[in-house]
Amino acid sequence: MKIDKNNAYIPALKYRWMTRFYDPLIQWGMQEKKLKMHLVNQAALQPEEVVMDLACGTGTLALLIRQSHSHVQVIGVDADPEIVAIAKEKINRNQTNGISFKEGFSDRLPFSNNLFHHVFTSLFIHHLTLEKKKETFEEVRRTLKPGGQFHIIDFEKPQNGLMRVAFFPVQLLDGFETTSPHVNGIIPNLLKETGFAAIEETGQFSTVVGTLRAYRAFKS
Numbered sequence: 399m400k401i402d403k404n405n406a407y408i409p410a411l412k413y414r415w416m417t418r419f420y421d422p423l424i425q426w427g428m429q430e431k432k433l434k435m436h437l438v439n440q441a442a443l444q445p446e447e448v449v450m451d452l453a454c455g456t457g458t459l460a461l462l463i464r465q466s467h468s469h470v471q472v473i474g475v476d477a478d479p480e481i482v483a484i485a486k487e488k489i490n491r492n493q494t495n496g497i498s499f500k501e502g503f504s505d506r507l508p509f510s511n512n513l514f515h516h517v518f519t520s521l522f523i524h525h526l527t528l529e530k531k532k533e534t535f536e537e538v539r540r541t542l543k544p545g546g547q548f549h550i551i552d553f554e555k556p557q558n559g560l561m562r563v564a565f566f567p568v569q570l571l572d573g574f575e576t577t578s579p580h581v582n583g584i585i586p587n588l589l590k591e592t593g594f595a596a597i598e599e600t601g602q603f604s605t606v607v608g609t610l611r612a613y614r615a616f617k618s
């Protein structure tokens with residue numbers, strides 16, 4: 399079968415059969431709620447704002463946003479139809495409204511220009527090649543309103559040798575091409591290159607699989 403590189407993506411845990419283990423693994427290994435709430439809190443969300451959870455996976459971040467800010471409208475987008483189905487099921491189980499989901503690729507987002515007040519993305523950018531990282535940041539910028547905010551949490555420069563070693567299994571699983579730029583810290587430079595302003599690192603966290611760093615940047 400011919401693989402269309404434009405329609406290729408790495409599933410949440412690389413192999414489709416592992417997707418069902420994603421939630422328990424992340425909850426166990428990463429203090430998931432603490433990390434994701436850090437990102438939500440740094441946004442200072444206002445009622446009626448429209449926000450995107452980019453590469454939303456099983457929808458945990460989308461759910462946390464809506465549960466903590468019941469007047470915000472959340473749209474989750476992910477390339478993997480299987481994980482979008484899991485996210486929808488989770489939202490139904492939690493009987494939460496105000497969240498919808500779309501299938502779509504981060505480098506050609508299925509939204510018009512200047513739509514979102516905030517775009518959030520968690521544990522995703524390390525899944526992309528350098529070219530796709532740039533194209534994704536450009537798409538985020540296109541779909542944000544002027545003054546809109548981009549909130550990212552992902553693997554970045556390890557805080558120490560132990561954290562560098564801890565990140566190695568993630569690199570084995572997700573691939574070295576996409577993950578290696580994060581070892582030196584790529585996100586602030588990429589944000590700058592793609593035209594974001596007031597770029598700020600808002601937190602760093604040690605996990606069993608390496609250092610995560612959180613960022614906020616604005617569309618000027």
Ligand SMILES: C[S@@+](CC[C@H](N)C(=O)[O-])C[C@H]1O[C@@H](n2cnc3c(N)ncnc32)[C@H](O)[C@@H]1O
Binds near residue numbers: 454458478481
């Ligand atoms: C490690 S998971 C993170 C999921 C979720 N954001 C979280 O924090 O738990 C990465 C997600 O990115 C999605 N993904 C990978 N490549 C993508 C792309 N090019 N466009 C949109 N989603 C993509 C995968 O389907 C997966 O759900």
